[in-house]
Amino acid sequence: MDGFDPATALAGAARDAAEALRSTGADIDSILDARRDSSTDDEHDPEGATLAFERSQADSLRLAALSRLDEIDAARARLMTGRYGFCEVCGEPIPRARLEIRPWAARCVHHA
Numbered sequence: 001m002d003g004f005d006p007a008t009a010l011a012g013a014a015r016d017a018a019e020a021l022r023s024t025g026a027d028i029d030s031i032l033d034a035r036r037d038s039s040t041d042d043e044h045d046p047e048g049a050t051l052a053f054e055r056s057q058a059d060s061l062r063l064a065a066l067s068r069l070d071e072i073d074a075a076r077a078r079l080m081t082g083r084y085g086f087c088e089v090c091g092e093p094i095p096r097a098r099l100e101i102r103p104w105a106a107r108c109v110h111h112a
């Protein structure tokens with residue numbers, strides 16, 4: 001794989017996911033603070049509903065970042081055992097163009 005270093009690509013992806021996680025964590029904290037400062041009933045307050053929506057957005061972003069980190073960990077494990085870059089379903093090599101976009105990919109396009 002000349003020109004493409006999976007370890008470097010995975011490290012970069014892990015940094016991005018960790019950064020996303022930190023930013024959503026901060027968002028959740030500030031949203032929770034805003035909720036605490038509010039003495040009104042969320043259920044009937046338009047602003048409370050907005051805060052609840054923003055919080056669920058941050059939650060889903062955080063979950064996405066967490067599962068991305070899991071995928072990256074698994075890809076690093078495959079790298080260690082020499083199984084990196086092969087589809088976990090059919091065992092065929094995963095196209096390099098796909099790995100460049102999703103270095104954590106565990107499956108070929110057909111089995112994604």
Ligand SMILES: [Zn+2]
Nearest residue numbers: 087090108111
């Ligand atoms: Zn496959």
